[in-house]
Amino acid sequence: MIELSNIGKRYVMGEDAFMALQNVDLHIARNEYVALIGPSGSGKSTLMNLLGCLDTPSEGRYVLNGRDTSQMDDNELARVRNQEIGFIFQSFHLLPRMTVLQNVMQPLVYRGLPTAERHRLAAEALEKVGLAHRLGHRPNQLSGGQRQRVAVARALVGTPSILLADEPTGNLDSKTSAEIMALFDELHRQGQTVVLVTHEADIAAHCERTIRVSDGRIVEDSKHPEIAASVQRQAH
Incomplete structure (x- = not known):
């Protein structure tokens, strides 16, 4: 599903150039549950931005679902972000004046779907995350976990190929973090490809595969078959 080949990302600041990523090779298959882990400044967020087509590499090749993203124009990249990738951020990025249902419907507006269809799909996504009873509430009426x-529902509503979550529990207490991670675990069991960016080992421990980033390079790529076996047992 994801193929990165010799990826580099260079930022130019005045006369200086900084390599945020260099020589990155990475393959992620469909239905994998992957953690990108590393300290602040390691390059993991830059890598996530490239995976999500929020940024483009300075060198190398990124193939997503068989298509080379370097051959896409801005409109095609926008379509990929809207239809192929579901984004979840640490600070939620909900629109405060909109209801829960309206927030979740938002990504579907750009697809030209009828209002009734957007309403139905958003309600289904909210039911999937356990919030079917909160459709008319506004974000300030909800807890951080809600x-x-x-x-998460907004990211799921367009049935994306990949769920990309950047520090999704960073603003939550430990109990709520555990609940959100249980939700990601369940989504993965249902077949969703999930990539989590985190600096917390206990969050990464939920994933079947850990990719450790340091100084712009992948320094470790390890799989955890015992987690995969546990997930399979819980699925049956």
Whole structure:
């Protein structure tokens, strides 16, 4: 599904150039559950931005679902972000004046779907995350965990190929973090490809595969078959 080949990302600041990523090779298959882990400044967020087509590499090749993203124009990249990738961020990014249902419907507006269809799909996504009873509430009427569930529903509503979550539990207490991670675990069991960016080992421990980033390079790529076996047992 995801193929990165010799990826580099260079930022130019005045006369200086900084390599945020270099020589990155990475393959992620459909239905994998992957953690990108590393300290602040390691390059993991830059890598996530490239995976999500929020940024483009300075060198190398990124193939997503068989298509080379370097051959896409801005409109095609926008379509990929809207239809192929579901984004979840640490700070939720919900629109405060909109209801929960309206927030989740938002990505579908750009697809030209009828209002009734957008309403139905958003309600189904909210039911999936356990918030079917909160459709008419606004974000400030919800707890932090509920707001993150709304953000997950918004990411899921377009049936994306990949769920990309950047520090999704960073603003949550430990109990709520565990609930959100249980939701990601369940989504993965249902067949969703999930990539989590985190600096927390206990969050990464939920994933079947850990990719450790340091100084702009992948320094470790390890799989955890015992987690995969546990997930399979819980699925049956």
